[in-house]
Amino acid sequence: MKVLVPVKRVVDYNVKVRVRSDGTGVETAGVKMSMNPFDEIAVEEAIRLKEKGVVSEIIAVSLGVAACAETIRTALAMGADRGILVETDAELQPLAVAKLLRALAEREQPRLMILGKQAIDDDMNATGQMLAALLGWSQGTFASKITIDGDTATVTREVDGGLETVALTMPAIITTDLRLNEPRYASLPNIMKARKKPIETVRPADLGVDPAPRLKTLRVVEPPKRQAGAKVASVAELVAKLRTEAKVI
Amino acid sequence: MDFLLNDEQRKLQQTIADFARREIAPVAESLDRDGTFPTALFRRVGDLGVMALPFAEEWGGLGLGTFDTALAIEEIARADQSLAVSVMVSIASGLTLQRFGTAAQKQQFLPDIVAGRKICAIAGTEPDAGSDTAGFKTRATRTNAGWAINGQKAYITNGGTEITSFALVLVITSDRDAERKTFSLFLVPAGTPGFTPGERYRKMGWHSSDTRPLYFADCRLGDEMVVGEVGHGRHLLHKGYQQARVFLAASSLGLAQACLDHSVAYAKERQAFGGPLGRLQMVQDMVARISVRVDAARLLTYKAAWLADQGRATLKDLATAKYYATEIGSECADLAVQVHGGWGFMDDCPVSRYYRDNRICTIGDGSSQIQKLIIARELGLDVRF
Numbered sequence: 031m032k033v034l035v036p037v038k039r040v041v042d043y044n045v046k047v048r049v050r051s052d053g054t055g056v057e058t059a060g061v062k063m064s065m066n067p068f069d070e071i072a073v074e075e076a077i078r079l080k081e082k083g084v085v086s087e088i089i090a091v092s093l094g095v096a097a098c099a100e101t102i103r104t105a106l107a108m109g110a111d112r113g114i115l116v117e118t119d120a121e122l123q124p125l126a127v128a129k130l131l132r133a134l135a136e137r138e139q140p141r142l143m144i145l146g147k148q149a150i151d152d153d154m155n156a157t158g159q160m161l162a163a164l165l166g167w168s169q170g171t172f173a174s175k176i177t178i179d180g181d182t183a184t185v186t187r188e189v190d191g192g193l194e195t196v197a198l199t200m201p202a203i204i205t206t207d208l209r210l211n212e213p214r215y216a217s218l219p220n221i222m223k224a225r226k227k228p229i230e231t232v233r234p235a236d237l238g239v240d241p242a243p244r245l246k247t248l249r250v251v252e253p254p255k256r257q258a259g260a261k262v263a264s265v266a267e268l269v270a271k272l273r274t275e276a277k278v279i
Numbered sequence: 280m281d282f283l284l285n286d287e288q289r290k291l292q293q294t295i296a297d298f299a300r301r302e303i304a305p306v307a308e309s310l311d312r313d314g315t316f317p318t319a320l321f322r323r324v325g326d327l328g329v330m331a332l333p334f335a336e337e338w339g340g341l342g343l344g345t346f347d348t349a350l351a352i353e354e355i356a357r358a359d360q361s362l363a364v365s366v367m368v369s370i371a372s373g374l375t376l377q378r379f380g381t382a383a384q385k386q387q388f389l390p391d392i393v394a395g396r397k398i399c400a401i402a403g404t405e406p407d408a409g410s411d412t413a414g415f416k417t418r419a420t421r422t423n424a425g426w427a428i429n430g431q432k433a434y435i436t437n438g439g440t441e442i443t444s445f446a447l448v449l450v451i452t453s454d455r456d457a458e459r460k461t462f463s464l465f466l467v468p469a470g471t472p473g474f475t476p477g478e479r480y481r482k483m484g485w486h487s488s489d490t491r492p493l494y495f496a497d498c499r500l501g502d503e504m505v506v507g508e509v510g511h512g513r514h515l516l517h518k519g520y521q522q523a524r525v526f527l528a529a530s531s532l533g534l535a536q537a538c539l540d541h542s543v544a545y546a547k548e549r550q551a552f553g554g555p556l557g558r559l560q561m562v563q564d565m566v567a568r569i570s571v572r573v574d575a576a577r578l579l580t581y582k583a584a585w586l587a588d589q590g591r592a593t594l595k596d597l598a599t600a601k602y603y604a605t606e607i608g609s610e611c612a613d614l615a616v617q618v619h620g621g622w623g624f625m626d627d628c629p630v631s632r633y634y635r636d637n638r639i640c641t642i643g644d645g646s647s648q649i650q651k652l653i654i655a656r657e658l659g660l661d662v663r664f
Contacts, residue, residue, distance in 0.1 A: 103290070107290075107294075215294065215297070215298050215327055216294060217326060217327050217328040218291055218294065218295075218327060218328030218329065218331065218332065218341060219328045219331065219341055220328075221287070221290050221291060221294060221328075222287065222341060225287065
């Protein structure tokens with residue numbers, strides 16, 4: 031079984047992001063970039079399925095600028111077999127990504143696509159769901175456990191108030207939650223071997239997709255600075271302030 | 280001239296840095312407190328492929344050079360110099376075996392070292408003699424079947440861990456009445472009868488690296504355990520130490536970088552006199568001084584490592600890097616403690632550990648004084664030692 035895993039290049043989770051001075055987004059120049067952590071979990075899960083003999087080939091896909099090839103290399107070093115880079119300098123929004131992935135899915139015919147449930151840069155949490163809708167595939171989002179048996183993927187989902195288990199008929203889209211697994215480190219020998227694995231580069235036009243943004247970002251601002259607290263002399267004063275100033279009771 | 284790492288080197292560096300930050304740094308303080316060699320963590324470093332970096336593919340290595348290995352050691356030392364030294368001693372000892380050992384020795388012992396399943400040591404220093412090898416007493420005498428070693432070695436890193444595979448031991452093999460002592464290097468497998476690692480030393484730093492005396496009492500070995508030629512051991516050991524100098528420089532460089540990381544972070548975070556500490560010019564001065572030293576040590580260390588890979592490193596290049604990087608390691612740790620104030624004096628504070636850990640670096644593997652003698656000699660001065 032072939033599985034396709036999209037991996038997004040995002041600002042590293044350790045970086046303290048700064049808003050660009052013109053308010054159009056966050057500063058990415060000279061900032062450390064890494065694979066979206068949820069996508070790392072997706073790659074790890076695909077590798078584990080391959081190690082179990084369920085999956086035969088793992089294709090890592092990244093969409094965006096040429097440097098996204100580095101993110102694909104990371105997936106290849108972890109254990110993916112080959113990569114596809116959809117190269118574009120355009121701003122990519124979830125719908126465009128879903129359409130591009132649909133085109134790749136039609137070309138590559140995977141039985142399963144594992145995605146991070148969201149990317150830590152824009153926190154959209156939309157691509158997996160849109161992709162499932164566009165393809166008409168079943169979907170299991172926020173997966174914390176995946177078992178595959180024949181043509182059925184059983185997915186335990188982390189939902190508000192507990193765990194929900196769904197059985198998906200393949201082909202299927204699964205998005206990963208934090209507790210699905212703990213991704214491995216790419217070992218140094220595997221990093222070196224990954225350089226020899228193929229990465230194909232295609233452009234959105236080759237896939238017949240117009241990636242132009244449909245959403246317009248009006249303004250990006252820093253969160254407001256936390257205000258200094260105040261001391262109260264008594265419980266009565268506290269209650270009064272909560273009622274009259276904070277207006278929370 | 281190009282000061283940039285290539286893509287592969289950046290990827291190696293980043294991978295090891297990530298591992299060190301996530302897996303080593305969080306446990307470094309407790310390792311320092313407990314003072315036991317972290318076998319499981321060391322094996323994970325092996326799984327990552329760090330031990331394989333400079334070894335030939337034949338033995339499971341990656342066939343990379345001194346430079347790439349120094350990058351790795353720097354990143355590990357940035358999290359825990361004590362672990363970095365366990366790594367570097369095993370790599371340097373293994374490389375000595377790879378270079379001078381017999382095919383059978385390599386076949387039997389190298390794959391485990393390269394994979395990081397086991398660890399090894401190199402033993403020169405004795406209780407009464409270090410750099411002055413003429414004062415050594417440990418001796419191998421001829422027996423019918425080979426050799427018998429008697430004597431002891433002191434301050435040996437990796438000598439008695441539960442995964443110690445062997446020690447390369449320098450011993451006198453000339454006759455007692457010979458005019459000049461000559462030496463040979465023996466591969467002594469752990470568990471050989473008559474070879475006993477002593478009790479772990481209590482140390483100022485490097486608490487979790489394994490340091491012990493090694494005792495030899497009628498330790499019998501066959502001729503097949505001689506590394507290189509009989510009578511040439513001192514030369515072999517010196518070659519091993521020369522490469523280790525770059526690695527020790529990298530260990531101090533990583534520690535100095537950690538001093539900078541912590542000092543900058545603390546200067547931004549700690550509030551004093553109505554603002555962050557880093558607003559005070561005297562603190563800025565200390566941070567800048569650490570930064571300049573780190574940069575200079577990095578240039579010297581990388582240059583020596585790069586030259587070593589080109590086969591062009593002179594003794595002076597190696598001595599300069601070792602001397603400077605280890606000295607500034609201590610200076611940076613001292614400044615970092617000062618930046619941290621009272622908190623820096625506490626054992627729980629990372630920079631306090633750096634201060635203790637780096638102290639040995641200007642002593643071990645040829646003290647700073649020896650390095651300066653080498654530099655002066657290479658400059659043509661009449662140096663005798």
